[in-house]
Amino acid sequence: MKDLSVTDALNRLKALPVAERPRERLLREGAERMSDQELLALVLGSGTRTCSLGELTRAVLDLFDRRGDMPRVEDLLVLKGLGSAKAATLSAACEFARRVYVPRGRRIRVPADVLPVVQHYADRKQELFIAVSLNGAHEVIASRVISIGLVNRTLVHPREVYADAVVDRAAALVAAHNHPSGRVEPSSEDREVTRKLAQAGETLGIRLLDHIVFTTDAYYSFLENAEL
Numbered sequence: 001m002k003d004l005s006v007t008d009a010l011n012r013l014k015a016l017p018v019a020e021r022p023r024e025r026l027l028r029e030g031a032e033r034m035s036d037q038e039l040l041a042l043v044l045g046s047g048t049r050t051c052s053l054g055e056l057t058r059a060v061l062d063l064f065d066r067r068g069d070m071p072r073v074e075d076l077l078v079l080k081g082l083g084s085a086k087a088a089t090l091s092a093a094c095e096f097a098r099r100v101y102v103p104r105g106r107r108i109r110v111p112a113d114v115l116p117v118v119q120h121y122a123d124r125k126q127e128l129f130i131a132v133s134l135n136g137a138h139e140v141i142a143s144r145v146i147s148i149g150l151v152n153r154t155l156v157h158p159r160e161v162y163a164d165a166v167v168d169r170a171a172a173l174v175a176a177h178n179h180p181s182g183r184v185e186p187s188s189e190d191r192e193v194t195r196k197l198a199q200a201g202e203t204l205g206i207r208l209l210d211h212i213v214f215t216t217d218a219y220y221s222f223l224e225n226a227e228l
Contacts, residue, residue, distance in 0.1 A: 006037045006123070010054035035123050037061055043093050044086050051081025060090065065121075065128060065145050070094050106140045108132075108174060111210050111221035117143050118176045122216040129156045129177045133170035134209070141168045156193060158200035165206050173201060176212040184213050184220040186227075194222050 009016060018024055022038045031039065040057040047053035059079050063071055071094075076087040103117045114132060117140060121128050127149040133141040144164055147156045165173050175197055177190075186194075194211045201208040210223040222228040 006035055007054035007058050010037070010041050010057060011052045013053060036120050037123075040090075043090055044082075048081045048083070056081045065124070065148060069144070070098060103132075103140045103143050108134060108138045108140065108209070111212060111219070111224055114174050114176060114210070114212050115214065115219060118178075118212070119214055119216075119219075121145075122178050122214055124178055125180055127177055127180060129161075129175070131161045131165060132174040132176065133165045133168040134172040134174065135169075136171040138172060138209070141170055158196055161197060162200055162204055162206060166204065170206050172207045172209050173197075174210050174212065175208065176214060179213055179215055182215050184215055184218045186211075186213050186220060186222070191227065194228065198228060 009020075010022075013021060019028070022034065022042050025038075026034055026042065034042075037054075037057045040060055041053055044053065044056060044060070047056050051059075056079075060076070060082065063075060063079065067075070071091075073087050073091040076082055076090060077084065079087075082090075106113070106117060108114055117132055118130050121130065128145050129147040129149070130143060131146050132143045135141055142164065146160050149155060161175060162173070175194070190211070190213060194208075197211070198208045208228065210221055210228060212222075213220040
């Protein structure tokens, strides 16, 4: 899949060398090396006559990103190409994962501790702004996608970032967003957003601990770089 996007590769699955197909790669390299879209492809198994596997996994992934939480089975059923059998399989897999393991309770001691919670978003083609609510012990309460933007920017307002954190009764918050460009250097807009979020957090009594800009293989911490 080195020369193709994940969607294109899944659409041409039978044309790929066997060793490069998702199932064989997972067995060889481990599930943690797979993208979200590849993992979905393994759960769904195949596309349909009207919707390729690549298109189907992309649509499901977009639904997850835009909802910010786990979709209900009825949300899945409205997607083109996702019939009742695939929707039930995916819903069951999600619920099992939720029961067995969720980010809730993970303790954030240093900026790098946030990466396992958010880095699976790093391969998205648009910027996603994520808010991670923390309790007084800096343990994760919830992680949510707040905004989905363009290829190189996402627009976010403090009220959107802190709305769920207030409901969570969070004591602190970590903001994070991916850079599809592959460069982690913050933009002037990133710095302005960070300043506004920090001010809003002071007013609400929910401290902004850090703002993380991340890619698939690197990150930038405003805290570590003395910008917060």
